[in-house]
Amino acid sequence: MTSMEAESVATIVCTSKQTRFNIGTPNYRELDIEGLNIIVKSGSKPGVKGKAKAKSEGTEILSNAKLRLKAGQRYALIGRNGTGKSTLLKAVAEKLIPGIPEETRITILQQTDVGDANADEGPISTPSEGEGPAVLEDVIERATAKQEVQKEIDILSRGVDGGDPFDALRAVRKVHHGRLQKELFLKDKDARLRSGARGMQARKALITMEKKVTEFQSQYEQKDEDIPPETLAKETSEAADMLADLQLQVEPSKLAETESKAKKILTGLGFTESRIAQRVSSLSGGWKMRTALAAALLQDTDILILDEPTNFLDLLGIIWLQRHLIALAESSDPPTLILVSHDRDFISLCTDLLIIKDKDLTYFHGDLPTYEASRAEKKAYLTKMKDAQDKQKEHIQQTIQRNMREGKAKDDQNKIRQAKSRQKKLDDRWGMEVNAKGGRFKLNRDLVGYHLTARAEIDIPQNERPVSFTLPDPSELRFPGALISLEKVSFRYTRDAKAPVVLKDIDISVSMGDRIGILGLNGSGKSTLIKLLVEETRPSSGTATKHPRLKLGYYAQHAVEMLQKMGREDPQMTALGLLMGENDDGLDEGEIRGLLGSLGLPGRLASDVPVRRLSGGQLVRLELARILRRRPHCLVLDEATTHLDYETVAALREALRDWEGAVVLVSHDRWFVRGVVEGVGGDDGEEREEDGRGAGAGAGGAAGGLRRRLVCRLRAGAMSVLEGGVSEFEEGVERRVRKMESS
Template identity: 90%
Template sequence: MTSMEAESVSTIVCTSKQTRFNIGTPNYRELDIEGLNIIVKSGSKSGAKGKAKAKSEGIEILSNAKLRLKAGQRYALIGRNGTGKSTLLKAVAEKLIPGIPEETRITILQQTDVGDVNADKGPVPAPSEGEDPAVLEEVIESATAKQEVQNEIDILSEGVDGGDPFGALRAFRKVHHGRLQKELFLKDKDARLRSGARGMQARKALITIEKKVAEFQSEYEQKDEDISPETVAKETSEAANMLADLQLQVEPSKLAETDSEAKKILTGLGFTESRMAQRVSSLSGGWKMRTALAAALLQDTDILILDEPTNFLDLLGIIWLQRHLTALAESSDPPTLILVSHDRDFISLCTDLLIIKDKDLAYFHGDLPTYEASRAEKKAYLTKMKEAQDKQKEHIQQTIQRNMREGKAKDDQNKIRQAKSRQKKLDDRWGVEVNAKGGRFKLNRDLVGHHLTARAEIDIPQDERPVSFTLPDPPELRFPGALISVEKVSFRYAGTAKTPAVLKDIDISVSMGDRIGILGLNGSGKSTLIKLLVDEARPSSGTVTRHPRLKLGYYAQHAVEALQNRGRADPQMTALSLLSAQESDDGLDEGEIRSLLGSLGLPGRLASDVPVCRLSGGQLVRLELARILRRRPQCLVLDEATTHLDYETVAALREALRGWEGAVVVVSHDRWFVRGVVEGVVGDGGEEREEDDRGGGGDIRRRLVCRLRAGAMSVLEGGLLVLYFYCHPG
């Protein structure tokens, strides 16, 4: 066993089984690790005693799990919020897990840290004044370490081309010294990761490099007069050879190829030429995340980890990324991909599922709908088998009891022996009738071990407690009419009359029961239209009218960030205290507020004792929904409400909104979510739709998929399918 502790506020302790056999040259795009345990401990340091008590003091993420990744496969990592997906990804990326070779190139995009693009290099430090790179420069540098190579070239060029006879030697030794320091760091980390035979080998390698560094240090500090002419000639030649090798890495043809590929990726992610030339520090958080995603995609890597890469992409960007990753997988030597996403359509590009559940890892070759159907089919089969066996067992038990009574009454020893024999069979050989391969179960073959006398019971897999949302029914309006009516609306930001209009002649109405989806690329005017609907902006021309008794619930795109800021400002604030302090005319008491929070997945002490600043992203989404649902609105306007949710919670929200009586306006790039809420599609197929399609007043629901482009809005009669082929007509 070996372990590694990450020195941070939360310490990740990883242990795994290590083979003592020489397995030859590893495939760096594969992982095969058994007995994996991951525990997250609070506190920065712990000694041996702390290690011994780690399991009891920390949060156990994985226990005796198997982490097996095949080269070139695409894995969708799925699991509920809080099961440890991000912790597992961090442990893999930072090579905290014993068994991951140090030479493995691992690239990670984490949605919570834009700076942490490459696990090997670590977070990119904030640029000092005058060193703030443009987007294109940042992507190329992050992916190729061009600046590091160029620095070595500059050092060697200055030494070789200078007039000092010792210049080339000094430059060569300076570059060699830097490389030795980097190697020392890696060997030290490897030695701390391992124990046993491999640990001894790693410590020997560390001692060797430490001696080499110490010996070279004396050479590095050697005075010119102590260096022989032969040494000067030898190392001057070596400096020239090293310089030539480095210059090959930055030759114009290779740089041009890298530059072209970087521009292609940035364009696919929505960057224009002008935005590529912008300084990274001037970008918003969403565009910085796209920059980090572009850098991750450009790198040559063995394992590529993408954690929610679609969060800041529009629909066209999501479709491009989906196609790019699929094309990457079809290349001659593709990296192994681990993908986390709540977008069920997007993860359909994956070949396998990696499921984290009950502190274990399970695998399934296929997509998510097939996995869910397979689980349901297996459960139904085992349930039917167990019901039949229980019925048969009850019949045999009754027969045994009858034979025992008759045998004792008539002193019939044969009947008594027969009854006892049947009872022994019932006790020792009752259970599963098929083996793991689906054939007939044989006791001497399929139940190994003389100490085992009984077959295993039929184990019906228990479903997790389903995620569910209960949305309060909207109050009735006293008189009919549209909830929101937008007529001939245009909008332009303050400026001259020549300022281009963000929205042009928009006409749309929202009535009870309506389901309206608003789609469009970033910058097409979606956010502006939403602000007009919820009365956060006024039109430049045209009118926006609302029903006088309308109660509106608005989920803003940055609602989670706003709650996080409030939580940091008031560390004692809980979900319950936040809602209790909220001004509202609903008259809800504490019990009713607790009931509302519980219906949305924030029950009991989670609502009353856990501070808002410690809630996860998914829990903050639930809290924001509770805030807007407390008033029992007739209309919900949801702007990217699924961003921080796991796929099961997205499915629960989709189901709850489908049957809700009020009106729903959705802005989302999650195609599966929009198809379910707006178009009424049931399941994943895209063809089956709701049979009962009546809204709050008994009228047929109006379902519209609206597309914004350059400020103009049109209705897509064919829904999302039409938009998909418009984006990619080929």
């Protein structure tokens, strides 16, 4: 990277409190860092000087926070989009935070902008003849650096077996030279990334390393006649010892064990034998992400960081990964896990919550439903306490005023003193009656500091501005009938009658108010069925019909990637500009602004921020606005939750559950499907009052006002209704995972 390029990129600046004392041998699987501050600065600009000005230009992510991770625990990192989750993970992974030991092994899987993220259906391509490693080779190399070790073995073998007495010495020096160059590159990278005191230390380390490399360079270029016999003997022996150590790392039994483990992980993540044999370069974005996940799981590490690992997995892969991480945690020396996921069922594997909010980190031992219930209970308790105290305070103030009036009128000093004493109590000793631990409040224990005489006010935690979605009601249909109907529909990729059938004998109708969930593993035909429903393709046989006045809203799986591409092609395009340009429904600017605002893109965010700068969650909202602008009667949603945080997923779930139109949903998020399709009201597991589940997939619309709820399974191109809903599908997948694990 050139200096100009280095200045143009964002820099993460981390500071923290550090002790000067030796506190014993560190546990590399634990972190305990006080006073953590993280600021993200854009590229430096000419003419900007001074610490205050530099700080003001950055975006503050954390301020005086405490980062505390206990060895072997499993942390779910939660927080709204934009709070800095990815920045924090990057700062930990790259050890930018002072206090993280350099020896700590940290493995991270980060989400990247990948196109064609889930080409899961259609024929599997044959292994590419292009360059690059096959999947298995790539995973093993990433996890073990096998090729690097083998390269050093080859150098040393040629030296030790060479006929020239100086060959072994030259070989060992060549290996040392390569290692020093690699270490110099890493030191240089650290010096570029770090700033402040940490940056000064990194630059000093770089200078020391540069001197070491320079000194070794003269030794590396030393002529044979200048090498003393004792040096020759010493380094020849060193070459033999180094070769033996390296050969132990790649001995067949150890490599076979690693390869077996890698294959097991890849199989669990959905790779078939043919796909394992493919070149990584020939894979789609989703399969490349799974390859990276497999490499992360294969590595020996102290801290394992997984950022949205389920985005490109089907339920089989999700449940396998869930069980794998739990088994890993139950091993003899488990890594510490930090997990980010919008899938509430998946993060139930975590033991603790790490919450990033208001530039601070807070912790909760337990799962997300328990945390939300605890917050609600605490708020209700404090509200009740404050209401009671407010009434008591009002009564005391009235008594004080009455006593002061009567005392002054009758010159009664006792009443005046009594009134002043009560006023002093209100001023100095009014407030919390219990401490943070729930015990009785004591001033000398719970309010430290001689200058503080008053108790803290009862502070009722304020809910963040709730995430909400307001879905416009569907336009009028004018006459009844099924919105979409497929009768005895089959589909092949070609017209050849001998071609494999992707879908066969599909019967399904969608009427107003219906909630239909389509579940299935990758390759079962879900994407093909969706394309038939939205008329992107036609059936090979059978009949597909739709209501003549139907307005259909289709959220495609790659909608966010498509919007990002549009934003790159037109850098000035905004959300408002995009909708105004596509406006064929006669909406004025005020109505479009209102729609964007109701979906979480208000004001200047809609009109001033370019689409290319919107986050993944904001792009989901924009795509929903494009769909809902026409007031559709039916929404077909294909993995609409991928880029959303868990609170936004919950808001969308709530909005879709009560919307008047029909919803056809494809999603691997079990909690989301349970809420939207089955009508489960929340984490209490209660269902809504209306329940039309049980009507056949080809049955008509809701009768008697009941909403029809169907959970359908696609398997090998055939569709069936699951009477047991999502739970039945989940149980079947779990049985399959257990069978995979036992084989």
